[in-house]
Amino acid sequence: MQRIAIDMDEVIADFAPKHLRLFNRDYKENLTAKDLMGTRLRELRPQLEKEIVAYLEDPAFFRDLEVMKDSQRVIRELSEQYEIFITTAAMEFPTSFNAKYEWLKQHFPFLNEMNFVFCGDKSIIHADYLIDDNARHFQRFKGQGILFTAPHNINETGYHRVNNWLEIREHFLRASEE
Amino acid sequence: MQRIAIDMDEVIADFAPKHLRLFNRDYKENLTAKDLMGTRLRELRPQLEKEIVAYLEDPAFFRDLEVMKDSQRVIRELSEQYEIFITTAAMEFPTSFNAKYEWLKQHFPFLNEMNFVFCGDKSIIHADYLIDDNARHFQRFKGQGILFTAPHNINETGYHRVNNWLEIREHFLRASEE
Numbered sequence: 077m078q079r080i081a082i083d084m085d086e087v088i089a090d091f092a093p094k095h096l097r098l099f100n101r102d103y104k105e106n107l108t109a110k111d112l113m114g115t116r117l118r119e120l121r122p123q124l125e126k127e128i129v130a131y132l133e134d135p136a137f138f139r140d141l142e143v144m145k146d147s148q149r150v151i152r153e154l155s156e157q158y159e160i161f162i163t164t165a166a167m168e169f170p171t172s173f174n175a176k177y178e179w180l181k182q183h184f185p186f187l188n189e190m191n192f193v194f195c196g197d198k199s200i201i202h203a204d205y206l207i208d209d210n211a212r213h214f215q216r217f218k219g220q221g222i223l224f225t226a227p228h229n230i231n232e233t234g235y236h237r238v239n240n241w242l243e244i245r246e247h248f249l250r251a252s253e254e
Numbered sequence: 255m256q257r258i259a260i261d262m263d264e265v266i267a268d269f270a271p272k273h274l275r276l277f278n279r280d281y282k283e284n285l286t287a288k289d290l291m292g293t294r295l296r297e298l299r300p301q302l303e304k305e306i307v308a309y310l311e312d313p314a315f316f317r318d319l320e321v322m323k324d325s326q327r328v329i330r331e332l333s334e335q336y337e338i339f340i341t342t343a344a345m346e347f348p349t350s351f352n353a354k355y356e357w358l359k360q361h362f363p364f365l366n367e368m369n370f371v372f373c374g375d376k377s378i379i380h381a382d383y384l385i386d387d388n389a390r391h392f393q394r395f396k397g398q399g400i401l402f403t404a405p406h407n408i409n410e411t412g413y414h415r416v417n418n419w420l421e422i423r424e425h426f427l428r429a430s431e432e
Contacts, residue, residue: 081378161378167367173351189345190375196368200259200339202380202396218380 077159080248081193081203081219082151083210084164084176086226088184090142098131099124112227132169139175143183146241152186154248160187161203165213167196207244211235222247255337258426259371259381259397260329261388262342262354264404266362268320276309290405310347317353321361324419330364332426338365339381343391345374385422389413400425 085091096107099117103124111120118125131137154160162180166172173194180192198206199216206213207222211232214221222244223235238244263269274285277295281302289298296303309315329338340358344350351372358370376384377394384391385400389410392399400422401413416422 079378161375163378166372167355167370170352170355170367173355173372174348177345177348177351188374189348190373191378192345192374193378194344194351194372196366196370197339200257200341200369200371200380202378 077157078205079159079161079203080154080205080207081161081163081198081201083206083208083213083224084162084180085138085141086144086209087207087224088144088147088151088162089138089179090144091138092227094137094141095128095131099128102127109227114228114231116228133171135171135175137175138169138172139179141179144241146245148183150241150245151184153245155186158248159191161191161193161201162187163193163195163198163201163203163206165196165198165210166194207238255335256383257337257339257381258332258383258385259339259341259376259379261384261386261391261402262340262358263316263319264322264387265385265402266322266325266329266340267316267357268322269316270405272315272319273306273309277306280305287405292406292409294406311349313349313353315353316347316350317357319357322419324423326361328419328423329362331423333364336426337369339369339371339379340365341371341373341376341379341381341384343374343376343388344372385416 082088095117099105100107118128121128151160164176166176181189198213201217204219205222206217206219207224209224209226209229211223211229214235221235223229223232223237225237225239238247260266270287273295277283278285296306299306332338342354344354359367376391379395382397383400384395384397385402387402387404387407389401389407392413399413401407401410401415403415403417416425
């Protein structure tokens with residue numbers, strides 16, 4: 077059985093809208109997803125980098141993120157034909173461990189928690205595929221990297237790109253239906 | 255550069271003595287490491303299994319474990335010639351995430367936290383070697399498993415066994431000194 081490793085933030089957890097909403101509220105701005113095309117909030121407002129990162133150090137930040145559209149349904153389907161692991165770079169924000177674990181148990185109760193991986197450097201992941209919005213994780217990954225579109229990676233080339241979960245479904249399940 | 259993945263409990267963190275001490279105190283017993291040869295506390299006292307496991311659900315349990323003798327010195331030496339990852343089955347006790355992270359930062363400050371991995375099923379680990387006291391983790395591991403002696407695994411055969419950190423040093427660093 078082939079194995080698919082799946083990132084959390086901006087792939088199954090809709091990280092950016094909440095971050096932007098809190099930032100807009102606190103700094104009286106009206107930035108939208110469009111402003112973040114090809115960049116990141118901390119690059120757009122470098123003078124506020126420390127404050128922008130501080131939102132993510134709040135242990136509660138990751139607990140109530142929205143689930144990415146169609147991800148639950150498609151991952152459940154994929155899990156019938158592939159071994160699914162959730163692989164998140166939680167070591168960057170060690171305060172997020174519990175919130176991320178609880179979020180996964182709530183929204184993906186059909187996954188086995190033994191298949192959750194909290195790591196930093198994803199080259200440690202042994203899988204056939206890695207679905208991630210950060211192309212840097214593909215550089216030393218031995219399987220196939222699949223880039224999940226997020227505003228910040230819109231100019232990234234050189235990787236197989238998917239724009240949403242229905243495209244992932246198409247990519248992995250089409251063959252089995254023919 | 256070859257990569258060594260290293261387990262925490264009973265390999266770098268001296269888990270069993272604290273567990274046994276708390277159990278003896280609370281249940282007026284005098285069990286020793288010798289009583290645990292080839293078995294585990296919960297197998298020796300199955301009627302108390304729930305209580306025995308409950309010690310590990312205390313978020314503080316993992317925070318003040320003793321460091322295994324020579325592990326700091328040897329891992330520091332190994333880290334000059336190998337890529338070191340710490341890979342612990344933390345998903346079995348999700349209350350342990352923070353204590354384990356803080357313990358690692360305190361006792362192994364020379365390691366990069368990006369090389370810490372909290373997982374469940376260790377077949378997800380991509381490394382050349384895995385040093386672990388639980389042989390079950392070697393079954394689907396693609397690299398070489400190295401069994402670190404613990405009372406419970408004393409009858410396990412079929413794996414390269416090391417009894418302490420000086421033997422690990424010998425195994426990995428001898429060649430480079432000749």
